[in-house]
Amino acid sequence: MADKFIALEQDKCLFVYNLLRANNAKTVVEIGTSFGVSTVYLALAVGQNHPGGGAKVIATEYEKEKVKAARGHWEEAGEDVVKVIELREGDLRETLKDGLPDEIDFLLLDIWAPMAAPALELVKGKLKKGAIIITDNTITAEARYKDLLAVLRDPKGAFRSVTLPYKGGMEMSVYLP
Numbered sequence: 001m002a003d004k005f006i007a008l009e010q011d012k013c014l015f016v017y018n019l020l021r022a023n024n025a026k027t028v029v030e031i032g033t034s035f036g037v038s039t040v041y042l043a044l045a046v047g048q049n050h051p052g053g054g055a056k057v058i059a060t061e062y063e064k065e066k067v068k069a070a071r072g073h074w075e076e077a078g079e080d081v082v083k084v085i086e087l088r089e090g091d092l093r094e095t096l097k098d099g100l101p102d103e104i105d106f107l108l109l110d111i112w113a114p115m116a117a118p119a120l121e122l123v124k125g126k127l128k129k130g131a132i133i134i135t136d137n138t139i140t141a142e143a144r145y146k147d148l149l150a151v152l153r154d155p156k157g158a159f160r161s162v163t164l165p166y167k168g169g170m171e172m173s174v175y176l177p
């Protein structure tokens with residue numbers, strides 16, 4: 001799958017963009033960046049929310065060729081996009097261990113399902129109250145998301161979660177510790 005162009009569909013990206021604009025999000029972590037398509041929407045939203053500076057999208061990717069392609073796409077999209085993205089190259093289980101911002105507004109989980117729960121675990125301590133987590137394909141990949149959904153859908157847990165009827169299902173969860 002290393003060279004496969006798999007991106008979040010445009011309708012999902014537009015929804016995510018609106019969510020970020022609606023809650024004035026500043027800091028985003030993207031779990032799974034690939035060729036950097038969804039990252040463009042994330043970067044535009046937080047950058048436009050905070051034109052004076054301080055907006056940030058932490059992107060994560062371990063395939064070197066994809067990293068190169070993503071950077072190319074961001075250059076093409078322009079300086080407004082480039083300036084807010086911090087790409088952490090390598091296995092996110094290492095690259096997200098340190099140096100996360102203290103208040104994360106939004107987490108996009110768009111990665112092979114079994115990687116999603118460990119990723120949430122790494123970021124969870126830094127999520128702001130009311131932070132939104134979007135997870136792609138939670139209907140089609142429900143079984144493979146077992147560990148993650150056990151956390152997000154636990155009625156006694158820290159998240160309130162709803163499955164949106166986008167293609168394959170898309171989970172919208174709110175962190176309310």
Ligand SMILES: C[S@@+](CC[C@H](N)C(=O)[O-])C[C@H]1O[C@@H](n2cnc3c(N)ncnc32)[C@H](O)[C@@H]1O
Binds near residue numbers: 091111
């Ligand atoms: C579904 S794609 C992301 C698509 C992207 N969000 C978009 O819409 O353009 C998931 C990506 O996660 C990357 N990935 C998988 N496991 C990873 C890991 N442990 N660390 C960093 N990246 C990883 C894969 O190489 C793949 O490119």
